[in-house]
Amino acid sequence: MKIHEYEDYLVKVSKEIMKYLIKMGLSEADAKDISQDVFVKLLELDTVIPYDKLRAWMYQVAIRTSIDKHRRRQTYDRILQERYLSLESWQLEQTEPDDLLQALEGLTSYEQTILMMKYDQQFQIKEMALILNLSEGKIKTDLYRARQTLKQQLKEK
Template identity: 40%
Template sequence: MRLDQYEKELVAIAEEIDYYLMKSGASKEDSYDVTQDVLVKILESNLVLPLEKIRAWMYRVAVRTYIDTYRREKRYREILQREFFRQELTRYDQDNGSELYDLVLELATSYRLVIDLYYFQGFSVKEISHILGYSQAKVKVTLMRGRNKLKIMIKERGLSHEELI
């Protein structure tokens, strides 16, 4: 009976950690995964600490696990942006030779990536936010600003609609 109470306390602490991580900016899925990882680590290590100490241990492990996960995902996004999207931009440019796309290539990287994913690759705002790790609001603002910069470039060069397609 005493072990059941200990397990219930562990689950309650895990739920508290899950809420804490989401409140701190982690996605629901990430916070759940991290919390599960913490519980698995407890089981794998056969760790039995008093409840006063286990709570602090679980929080410490959860925060470290989340930071490691965040760093790994950030590196992954950087690699995607640096390698994959640059290749996609170059390939599209060579295949179509569109002057509009030439203008897109001149934009700052943040605008270029979002515009390419939205208009040329067909991703939704939600999908782009997931791919780049941005909020949906940031994706929308970046799209708007990128379009405005493209309009300015088009006006400055005196290009017509037919020349851009």
């Protein structure tokens, strides 16, 4: 078998796997990520998988990877529920949007900026530190203080 035929076969199976994962309920982005992970694992193998067993191996890796991703997401959601969403003082569901806007206006422009970068634009701490030219520790501390100030302002309303 020539290398071009082998590559075409891998691409074909990869597309099949993506369709299968989407049909099983995963988002298109997750299906693409898992398909890419299958290729990475294939490249990292020390052994060569025979052509007739390659398709089954790829499906098996894709299914296991999707299960692992699902378990990680469940664990992450559980941790969020336990650590952050159970706090009585920080429940935005009970806060009116106008109250939140007024509370945000009571913050400094720097505090508003870092809160918007973190929660609206979903930047990572590392990215925020690079953009603002500050240390990660300073960003974390300032975010904590800004959240505390925002909580206090919301309590006063």
